[in-house]
Amino acid sequence: MNIYDEIYANGIVPVIALDDASKAAGLAHALVKGGIYAAEVTFRTDAAKEVMQEMKKAEPELCVGAGTVLTKANADAAKEAGAKFLVSPGLNPEIVRYAQEIGVPMIPGTNNPSNIETALSLGLTYVKFFPAEQSGGIKMIKAMAAPYGKVKFMPTGGISLNNMMDYLSFDKIYAAGGSFMVTKKLLDEENWDEITKLSKQAVDKMLDYRIVHVGINAANADEARSIAGLFSQSFGFANKEGDASIFSSDSIEIMKANGRGTNGHIAIGTKSVPRAMYRMEKAGVKFDESSSSRAADGHINFIYLKGEMGGFAVHLKEV
Numbered sequence: 001m002n003i004y005d006e007i008y009a010n011g012i013v014p015v016i017a018l019d020d021a022s023k024a025a026g027l028a029h030a031l032v033k034g035g036i037y038a039a040e041v042t043f044r045t046d047a048a049k050e051v052m053q054e055m056k057k058a059e060p061e062l063c064v065g066a067g068t069v070l071t072k073a074n075a076d077a078a079k080e081a082g083a084k085f086l087v088s089p090g091l092n093p094e095i096v097r098y099a100q101e102i103g104v105p106m107i108p109g110t111n112n113p114s115n116i117e118t119a120l121s122l123g124l125t126y127v128k129f130f131p132a133e134q135s136g137g138i139k140m141i142k143a144m145a146a147p148y149g150k151v152k153f154m155p156t157g158g159i160s161l162n163n164m165m166d167y168l169s170f171d172k173i174y175a176a177g178g179s180f181m182v183t184k185k186l187l188d189e190e191n192w193d194e195i196t197k198l199s200k201q202a203v204d205k206m207l208d209y210r211i212v213h214v215g216i217n218a219a220n221a222d223e224a225r226s227i228a229g230l231f232s233q234s235f236g237f238a239n240k241e242g243d244a245s246i247f248s249s250d251s252i253e254i255m256k257a258n259g260r261g262t263n264g265h266i267a268i269g270t271k272s273v274p275r276a277m278y279r280m281e282k283a284g285v286k287f288d289e290s291s292s293s294r295a296a297d298g299h300i301n302f303i304y305l306k307g308e309m310g311g312f313a314v315h316l317k318e319v
Helices: 003-010 021-033 048-058 072-080 093-102 113-121 137-145 164-168 184-189 192-207 221-235 273-282
Strands: 012-016 038-042 063-067 126-129 152-155 176-178 210-217 239-241 245-248 252-255 264-270 287-294 300-305 312-318
Touching (some): 003 012, 003 063, 003 273, 012 192, 021 048, 021 192, 038 048, 072 093, 113 126, 137 164, 164 176, 164 192, 210 312, 273 300, 273 312
Parallel strands (some): 012 176, 264 312
Antiparallel strands (some): 239 245, 300 312
16 A cells, blocks of 8 residues: 555544654554544644654554655655655645655645646645635635546645535545644643544544445345335335345345345445545454455445354445
């Protein structure tokens, strides 16, 4: 997984300004506990380099990048600290070229077509959009994405729990940066429980798990029709027959032959299968790669988990 895929899988990148490195470990633990595995530590404080080092030491799986990279010295310090990516508020070709020379991926700030064309001339297709809300928000990004179809954006600035999905629902956005779960007040108070709570709320909203339907295994087509008839008779559900199954309403699928699972299957919907898989794999969940299907852009949008839950196979489905 390259760094851009890892940022995409995270989806949410907290933007951190921490002036006390002794708090870095607590912050790292709080973010990971809340399901966030990426962070941008900004050079807005003199402690940035040490904060990055301490966060990585506390949570080695955390994808730590450096923000507010304005100078070559910032870039050097970030690389020494083990930063996996660099972010800047604007686009300085000199700093971008230097980052390329030292081998650390750079995500420069853009907010207009001229910036985009400069980024493209430097070989970049992943950029930051900053300040997002003040620069026209998702409407501006969509307008710019039309002529620059290969460009992916990471909006930062004014992103909150309330508007985060306005951005992440657009396929040209690979992540959203924000500080709403790591505010100065929370960091000053070392309120790790609240940071974990806000992080989890953001992740839950991004993934948006829900039960899409339950599948019931029948021995054959006649038994499937009989079961569907019972649902229709009892609840007035409309039945829709297909080649392999019958749907009774949109929530119950009766298979015409024994399919996956001892009893059947459960379909769990999510806004992003790759982002769900990324977190579930960290929790030890394994997937049956042979069952996966992909969207037009190549990302996985359907996959079964290995094993069963209560006699049911379970699959993720992008909705």
